[in-house]
Amino acid sequence: KAGVTQTPRYLIKTRGQQVTLSCSPISGHRSVSWYQQTPGQGLQFLFEYFSETQRNKGNFPGRFSGRQFSNSRSEMNVSTLELGDSALYLCASGRPGTNTEAFFGQGTRLTVV
């Protein structure tokens, strides 16, 4: 069974640009969540999607957005990139149900220069 797939694995962008990251969940998983990992702030929850609807959102500015498609694949978008957006972005998928474990992808390493 394939795991959570994130593309691209590495990305370098210039300040002010926008970026889209992609996540394909494990087959059968309908819940997708996104996290930002930085050395200073650690792992922080961005948002969570289920059945194409955003169910929860973390404390991030509106420049961070996402969506989920009918096949459960998800994308997140960051507009007007700032240097501080440089991070490892991790996507996780999970089975529907109360607080089930999440299975994570290997992440997209975004560097903003």
Add this chain to the structure above:
Amino acid sequence: AQKVTQAQTEISVVEKEDVTLDCVYETRDTTYYLFWYKQPPSGELVFLIRRNSFDEQNEISGRYSWNFQKSTSSFNFTITASQVVDSAVYFCALSEARDNYGQNFVFGPGTRLSVLP
């Protein structure tokens, strides 16, 4: 507000030693879930265990064991006879049961474990 504390930033042990990673959490909810994840150098978080707040039984899985104590809000993780392959960053996480989707975790800062040969 939810919070997870992992007071040990880094731990180094020699192979075959036992090591315990501490996790203390804060939540106002009576129903919540606790998790441990391992992050090897490759980057992905690997799920290790999930425990709900009503199940205080300790759990053992091979060389891994977990001690959950609600009285002290702790969920500690012990690796017995550590191996070099156990070297990774370990995260403790908390999820409250307020919604049915539950992929919203609060993570601790992590403990970097180095197991030396």
